[in-house]
Amino acid sequence: MSTEAETETPRAEPPNRWTLRPLLLRLHFYAGILVGPFILVAALTGLLYIFAPQLEEAIYDHELHVPASPVSVPLSEQVAAARAELPGSTLASVRPSPSPTDTTQVLFDTPGLAESYHHTVFVNPHDGEVRGVLETYGSGQALPLRAWLDQLHRGLHLGDVGRVYSELAASWLWVVVLGGLALWWGRRRRRRLVPDRAAKGRQRTLSWHGATGTWVALVLLFLSATGLTWSQFAGENVGKLREALSWQTPSVSASAGEHAEHGASGHAHEGAAPVTDVGLDRVLASARNDGLADPVEIRPPSAEGEVYVVQRTERSWPSAQDAAAIDPATGEVLEVQRFEDWPLMAKFARWGIDAHMGLLFGLPNQLVLAIVCVAVLTLVVLGYRMWWQRRPTRDAAFGAGRPFPRGAWRRIPPWGLVLLGAAAVTIGWFLPLLGVSLVAFLVLDVLLAWRRRVRA
Structure with missing residues (x-):
């Protein structure tokens, strides 16, 4: 005691x-x-x-993994099997199997789901068998356990x-x-x-x-x-x-009109007649031929005048976030955005977020x-x-x-007080909760002093 x-107590300083x-x-x-x-x-x-990814691998092993096999069915057939599982949903993206022991993940937008949530169908790439359907969250495809822990950490x-x-x-x-x-x-x-x-x-x-x-x-x-x-x-x-500082994360455009100078199809013209879609298999082959190695995510056109967007999803070091826009009528690669060409601050932002989540290394x-x-x-x-x-x-x-x-x-x-006051106001405006709570601390301090004087 x-x-x-x-x-x-603070040491005595010269007055x-x-x-x-x-x-x-x-x-x-x-x-x-x-x-x-x-x-x-x-x-x-x-x-x-922190260790939710390892728990996911163990708990959802049936949905995530399959026995290796030398044969596989076309990606379009895998997506068709997934569509049959969720007939009332809209296809959002496809994550083809990155290895012979991984399933293909087909993401759907389903009415009634919260923002950033999808229903994901896990398909065996070797025979088209549906291994399961789970609710997933965010760009990192967090499965239910990790999504629950993420929301616990974020907002209880x-x-x-x-x-x-x-x-x-x-x-x-x-x-x-x-x-x-x-x-x-x-x-x-x-x-x-x-x-x-x-x-x-x-x-x-x-x-x-x-x-x-x-x-x-x-x-x-x-x-x-x-x-x-x-x-x-x-x-x-x-x-x-x-x-304001041009530090945003670069991305390729999903609009065909943005790629007209690259020879995009007539999708860019409003009201144009529908054209033949080359399909997911051709799109995936075009992306791989242009250097976008697995793992990737394919986002299909959601409306007339849009193109396929293929994005690498590797978030460990070295980061690989390359993306490509692909013409749905011809399978031609219209634009490629390489991670190595990102602005330095955009790279730092990507690395910082991934390191915060424990993914980078x-x-x-x-x-x-x-x-x-x-x-x-x-x-x-x-x-x-x-x-x-x-x-x-x-x-x-x-x-x-x-x-x-x-x-x-x-x-x-006095000049120090002026500088401190200006800094506090600036920081409090940029970080509103810090500013509000700082004012609350000052009010509390004044009330405690008043209470002491009243008791005295």
Whole structure:
């Protein structure tokens, strides 16, 4: 049990010296106490999600895999078998079997499904047998288990309301990490990268907290930045910023009119008579002849005047996101978009998202994320333990740890306050949940001060 003598207070600074440390202490305290639960839940649900691909392979083995065979049926026949399984649905895309032991996945848009969800029919490419039908989610073809864990991590299965929790965690994570680093490395300590085993009480807890946070800081900053790209409010601002800086992900056009100069068929003309469709097999052969190796996804034309779009779906390193537009009347490749030609920032965005999901480097990527998630859980628990160890023990039998002393604003010169205010407004506009919660922290701080004065 700690005593008041063990309660850390900011070291006395010369009265004429300005410093940000008292302000950082109060901000880190409030963020840790009030946002800590959201960060803890995000880390815990993320930890559950990390190894979902391996669980999918085991649980859905019957749908995903088939015995190898030297013979196969045409892709068009496989799709016909899938259509017969879901007669009221619209064909969305086809993922041909990438190997002799994998099934072909045929995706359908079905009335009544939520946005980004499909019904996927799994077909044996060797004999056309339907192996099963599952509801899948997103561009990554998440099967039911992974889709459930994804929605748990994203919004606790509470819809748009639930997404507030994950955005709040991502919005504050980088602030907590940078503030913690500044506090931990801003004072001379004998040990910064390893815990001080000789320390006692709260200082020992602080030593573990600071050293652990230092080791995982870079990954946490990365997870915060990439997590915000999926968020509900800040994500919209991120999208606008990428558009303004021309950092969007390139794509080939599905409209035949866009490829008229490449010799596209009469599909580009509104009201033109239907032309013969060369079929999925010819389209797949054309894409492979142009270098689009498996795995690929084929999106058929959904209306008159559109073309086939074939996209590689390999998301591990080295990434392969090449895409091609193919004329449905002739099978001619009209346009090819190579991943190597993407703008650098678009590549970084793709790599960042895939690394956040544990896909970029496979198992090593997953292990790093798992270690970091466990570290975050440890950091939050240690933070609350320090709060408990700061509680008063002489004047009260029980009490929560007090915030660090007030007066932090007075240690900053006027020009510094102006800069901090401008930065807070700018960041709060770009990250709305951070801005709203920061105002809430300030209101809470004022109310606590008023309550103390009333009691006094």
